[in-house]
Amino acid sequence: MAEWLEEGLVATINGVGTVFLVLILIAIIISLFKYIDKINISNLFKSEGKKTAAVEASQADNLVLSTPKSPQEDDGELIAVIVAAIAASLETSSDQLQVRSFRRINPTHTLWNRR
């Protein structure tokens, strides 16, 4: 067989073989991932459940709501929006901010109305 042909064949078989071998190996391992996850999920949920409860409790401590609010308003949502806006303008993430007090300023008392 001509040398170039032999060289080409060897490289091609080698190459195609290795590419398939490596990618099939990864594929097999990846397809096992879903089982790993299933085993973990039950544990994760338990610990994560505790964690979220704890986080909620600490957040509740931090939120000192000093104004009486109208019952139809969802303050949690409003606070989240405000915190996100402040975080965006300060270029930080919202978990760096702590809401200590939250109070609505009476709209009639804006600077424009003060004489």
Add this chain to the structure above:
Amino acid sequence: MWETLMEAFANFIHSSGLYWLIDNFSDMGYKNLIMIIVSLTLMYLAIKKGYEPLLLLPISFGMLLVNLPITFIMEGAMTQIPLPDGTIFEFAGTKLEAAATFAADGPETVSYILSQAKEIPGGLLYYLYYGNKLGIFPPLIFMGVGVLTDFGPLLANPKSFLLGAAAQFGIFLAFFGALMLGEFFPEFFAFGPKEGAAIAIIGGADGPTAIYTAIKLAPHLLGPIAVAAYSYMSLVPIIQPPIMRLLTTKEERKIKMKQLRPVSHTEKILFPIVVTILVIMILPTTAPLIGMLMFGNLIKVSGVTEKLAEVASNAMMYMITIFLGITVGATTSAEAFLNFETLGILLLGLVAFSFGTASGVLLAKLMNKLSKTQINPLIGAAGVSAVPMAARVVQKVGQEEDKSNFLLMHAMGPNVAGVIGSAVAAGVFLSLFLTA
């Protein structure tokens, strides 16, 4: 006074690039002029037509700079050695290299060169090119690509890996083609296995991988290979659809695929780590490419290094893209670009691309026949990487048959598997030919 002024003016004219161009027109100048026109055409395609502008624009500008006459912007250092008779001997290289070259003439010559010779530093792009020459830029770009790549669709459907592998057939076919051209037309194409491998990787449709392989195996062909790789990548929407339509039936193109399962955060974090260990253990030569790609992905999915991910995929990637593009463009000097080899590279690149697409589609067809769940054969075409363009092409061709068919996410699986596949193929070539 008048004469001195005229002489100075004449000297100025003689040292200008325009004079050189006219003076050497029939010899070299016309080639430079052709290359300037080629670079302007590429610039037009990048700016007006939007063909891969992020890379084609820096490449074409580098091409322009290096082909403007006597800029020496891509030339290395030069040493001027004053000879006893008053003339100056010019040595292409640094002072140390000059001294080493003439070391046989005795220690006096060496000390004379070191004390009397004057070293003129090389051009700007010559030094910037070291980032390419040493194989630094392409892996760093790959890191940014890793940040931007979502391996989720691949994790949800691991079978996609087969399609990513199948589409690499084109690479090996082009490799064969290159060896054949080198064997039967040696007067036109000086293609050995190294050159063949570097050219064939164009079919991987992956810029950084192609550039990296070319630098390692056939640096003298880097310019045409990079230009061919990026041109074809931008032509994916034109090259692929006819092949996809030819190899599939109307019914096959209409196949709707089952929705992908959601992928957990843990899986996404495990993936880059497992792939890095596995692939590099098998093919150590892939460490720079796969290593950086997976590192980039890990800093994003881990969720704890957002800032690193942001820098790697934005500021840093754009910076390196500028350096890489302009220095790759600078390798396309007239003598390196205007020859039959460039034509051969363009032809082989097209072969690699087309056959990669075809083999991906054909394997997907086969998988559709064998698999319990239906697979739309079109998604095989996305295996050639060219992320995310090839996946978008699949989506478009699929929707031509059925407006309500959404193949994009299904095509992203083979698409990102193709990136890993072509890096592995490059690794195979490097391990076969780097030391040979």
